[in-house]
Amino acid sequence: EIVLTQSPATLSLSPGERATLSCRASQSVSNFLAWYQQKPGQAPRLLIYDASNRATGIPARFSGSGSGTDFTLTISSLEPEDFAIYYCQQGSNWYTFGQGTKLEIK
């Protein structure tokens, strides 16, 4: 099983700041890496697929990069609605998710 490790576990930032979230895979997943946002009581929402492609309707402030084992989700300038939990997920060898990064307001 491919293990995804996300860091940091919690990220405390203020609106307007830049957020950088990391996801490391235990073995290469090529570019089969996705990012999701989840708010309390809601289903996850796909943000990024294939490592760097924004999903339909996702604002341009969200961007993804990386390949192989190291990936990054960047939010260029945080909006109040961006504070949530973010998960990475690989689809190269079955499907596994990272444990999540909680993005909280500082």
Add this chain to the structure above:
Amino acid sequence: EVQLLESGGGLVQSGGSLRLSCAASGFTFSSDWMHWVRQAPGKGLVWVARINIDGSRTNYADPVKGRFTISRDNAKNTLYLQVNSLGAEDTAVYYCTRGVTGAFDYWGRGTLVTVSS
């Protein structure tokens, strides 16, 4: 607008069974692989099962193999998950989701399964 609406969850005793359903609309259901993903209370996301477009191929995560069965009725635009021999570790919100190039692009709101001992 794509919509996925799960139902069928509830409180069940350990060892019991449930049939979860997911009604799909807003897209050509019969053209897409479908999946179930679950999330235990306060925990992360875990993939459970998938089914191909005509229902001829199914795959399961190891913890549910032999106990869960995924199926679909393309005439009714509905996805199912039969869950048997439930244990406390199966307590979770179960999400129906559409697969796309190794990711999941649309999700339902989920249905909660609670297993009591």
